[in-house]
Amino acid sequence: MWSKLESRLKQRQAQDMMRHRLTLESGQDTEVSVDGDHFLNFSSNDYLGLASHPKLIEASQKATQRYGTGSGASHLVVGHSHEHHQLEEELAEFLGVERALLFSSGFMANYGVLTSLFDRNDLLVQDKLNHASLIDGGRASDAKMLRYAHNDMSSLERQLKHKVDTKLMVADGVFSMDGDLAPLPDMLTLGGQYKAKLMVDDAHGFGVLGESGKGTLEHFGLEPSSADIYMATFGKALGSYGAFVAGNHTLIESLVQFARSYIYTTAVPPSVAAASRAGLKLLQTEPERRQQLQDNIAYFKQLANEAKLPLMPSDTAIQPVLLGSNELALKVSGGLRDKGLLVVAIRPPTVPENSARLRITLTANHTRQQIQQLVESITQLQAEN
Ligand SMILES: *Cc1c(COP(=O)(O)O)cnc(C)c1O
Numbered sequence: 001m002w003s004k005l006e007s008r009l010k011q012r013q014a015q016d017m018m019r020h021r022l023t024l025e026s027g028q029d030t031e032v033s034v035d036g037d038h039f040l041n042f043s044s045n046d047y048l049g050l051a052s053h054p055k056l057i058e059a060s061q062k063a064t065q066r067y068g069t070g071s072g073a074s075h076l077v078v079g080h081s082h083e084h085h086q087l088e089e090e091l092a093e094f095l096g097v098e099r100a101l102l103f104s105s106g107f108m109a110n111y112g113v114l115t116s117l118f119d120r121n122d123l124l125v126q127d128k129l130n131h132a133s134l135i136d137g138g139r140a141s142d143a144k145m146l147r148y149a150h151n152d153m154s155s156l157e158r159q160l161k162h163k164v165d166t167k168l169m170v171a172d173g174v175f176s177m178d179g180d181l182a183p184l185p186d187m188l189t190l191g192g193q194y195k196a197k198l199m200v201d202d203a204h205g206f207g208v209l210g211e212s213g214k215g216t217l218e219h220f221g222l223e224p225s226s227a228d229i230y231m232a233t234f235g236k237a238l239g240s241y242g243a244f245v246a247g248n249h250t251l252i253e254s255l256v257q258f259a260r261s262y263i264y265t266t267a268v269p270p271s272v273a274a275a276s277r278a279g280l281k282l283l284q285t286e287p288e289r290r291q292q293l294q295d296n297i298a299y300f301k302q303l304a305n306e307a308k309l310p311l312m313p314s315d316t317a318i319q320p321v322l323l324g325s326n327e328l329a330l331k332v333s334g335g336l337r338d339k340g341l342l343v344v345a346i347r348p349p350t351v352p353e354n355s356a357r358l359r360i361t362l363t364a365n366h367t368r369q370q371i372q373q374l375v376e377s378i379t380q381l382q383a384e385n
Contacts, residue, residue, distance in 0.1 A: 016326035017347055027052045030365045032342065039342040040370050042360045047208050047317045048289040049365035050239025050282060056275045063274035071267040075102070076256070079267035083274045090280055091244055095214060095224040099252040102273065104265050106203050106233035106243035107133040111140065112259030113199065113229060113245060114170075118143035121165040125156060127182065129175050131201055138170070150175075153186050160194035167196035168229075173216030174204035177351050177359060179314030181205075184227075185220050199229035204318060207237030213283040213290055234272075238279035242268045292364040293317060296371060300362055303375040309382070312357075320346070321358040321378060328385060329356035335381040341374060 012018055026033040028051040032041045050056055063083055073079035084102055091100035103109035114124060114137030122143040126134060129150045138145040144164070148155040160167055169191060171182035184200065191198050202215040210218025215232060217224050224230050229247050234240040245255060255262055282289070297317060304311050310322045323329045326347045333345035336358075347356045360374070 016330055017349075022342070030363060030367075030370060034342075037340070039337070039340055040373065041342050042362070042366075042374055043342050043344045044361060044363060045204070045236040046239055047204075047237040047293055047361070047363050048239065048282075049363050050237070050279050050289075053239060053278075053282065055282060056239055056278045059278035060271040060275040063271040064269075067270035069269055069271070071269050073267070074263065074265055075267045076263055081267070081270040081273070083270040083277065084267060087273045087277050087280070088244070090277060091246060094280060094284070095230065095246050097225045097230065097246045098248045100244045100246040101252045101255050101262070102268070103243045103245065103262060104268050105241075106131075106201075106231070106235065108261035108265065109231050109233075109243040109245050110134045110201060111137040112255060112261035113231065114138050114141045114143075116258040116260065117251075117254055118166060118168065120144070123159075123162055123164040123167045124170055125159045125167060125196070126170045127151065127156075127172065127175075129178065130170060130172055131176055131203065134170055134172070134201055143168075150178075151180065151183060153183065153190065156187070157190055157194070160190060160196050167194065168199055169196050170199045171201070172204070173200045173202035173206075174209070174316050174318065176204055176318065177346055177357075178312055178320060179204075179316045179318030180312070181216055181219070181316070184217055184222065188222070188226060197228040198226075199231065200227040202230065202232040203236055203243075204316065206232030207279070207283050208290060208293065208317060212287070213237075234276040234279065238276055238283075240275040240279050241272050242276060289364045293362065296362045296364065296366050296368075299368055300360070300371050300375065303372065304378075307375055307379045309375070309378060317362045319360040319362065321360065323356055323358065324354055326356045329358065331385050332378065332381045333358060335385070336377055339377045341377055343374070343378075 022034050024032050024034055028044050028046045030041055032039055071079040088100045110133040119142045124138045124143050124145045126138055126147050128147045146159045148159055169187055205216035207213045209216050214224050231245045233243040312320045329345035336343050343358045343360055346359045
């Protein structure tokens with residue numbers, strides 16, 4: 001075992017694919033401290049800057065005072081607190097769906113949905129670029145799984161022609177490594193034509209997109225309830241942690257009864273649910289955060305286009321700069337680090353071969369001056385390498 005693992009590690013090293021962690025000594029913000037140095041942070045999913053918002057901190061502290069630190073048990077035993085329950089009801093009301101169900105993480109939510117609701121007579125049809133948790137859930141499911149070319153509706157349509165009991169189209173609302181959107185209106189049309197259901201993973205859309213922050217469906221002028229299964233997380237725009245699935249009563253009750261990643265795990269601490277509730281409230285009371293983020297995205301794109309950076313077709317907070325080789329991506333990302341900017345290099349297997357990239361994420365709290373500094377630094381490093 002050990003020698004096999006040693007050789008896999010060596011191989012990964014030789015391919016410039018080794019991953020490393022940074023150890024932060026500060027909270028998540030546009031500036032972070034790592035190993036005693038300060039960095040401008042362009043890698044966080046804290047899109048609205050809520051992870052350090054005083055209202056979330058206060059809600060979390062109050063709930064900790066009342067409930068202590070741990071939830072103590074799974075939801076079905078005695079871990080389901082008032083904070084969890086209120087959060088579920090507030091989500092259902094906000095989204096206009098019958099019910100919502102909390103999961104301890106987005107990975108577990110996706111895994112739970114795909115492994116518990118479908119059997120061997122069913123078919124899951126997934127976008128090639130879907131998040132790893134959807135792909136792994138699909139692999140572990142009893143249902144058959146097919147994957148269509150990214151956002152390619154004719155590829156999807158071909159796969160929907162199979163005769164099975166239930167067909168479920170599954171897509172990220174906003175794709176996590178490319179920042180583009182799934183064409184949800186077209187998918188719903190195909191769903192109508194081929195009697196296929198739709199599941200949307202809106203981890204990067206919820207809170208950010210749409211007039212009121214209801215996510216990618218709202219962005220397209222659709223109700224969140226037009227997806228049969230709507231899933232999103234609290235760890236990104238909501239500044240907290242955990243996830244939920246929303247939909248009709250039958251969906252939610254089936255998950256409560258059958259989803260093993262719901263049943264056999266400890267509920268997130270009540271203080272975390274309280275922070276998510278505060279985040280959900282701020283979505284509604286501070287809509288200017290979404291506008292600030294949109295302004296920052298537009299400003300970044302304008303500067304990056306003027307500097308002729310190889311952007312990808314994204315209008316969201318996820319702005320990849322496509323560099324190609326792992327080596328170049330690492331060099332530019334390392335050079336940015338030396339200049340005091342944190343921008344992660346994303347390499348295979350997270351993205352396809354030869355599509356290594358910088359993955360820039362913008363937040364509402366970035367300043368114009370910080371964005372200028374980012375674009376100037378990348379432009380310089382690109383010229384040097
Ligand atoms: C982050 C993410 C998840 C996983 O959510 P966690 O709560 O971090 O486990 C699932 N899907 C997508 C698209 C994501 O970006």
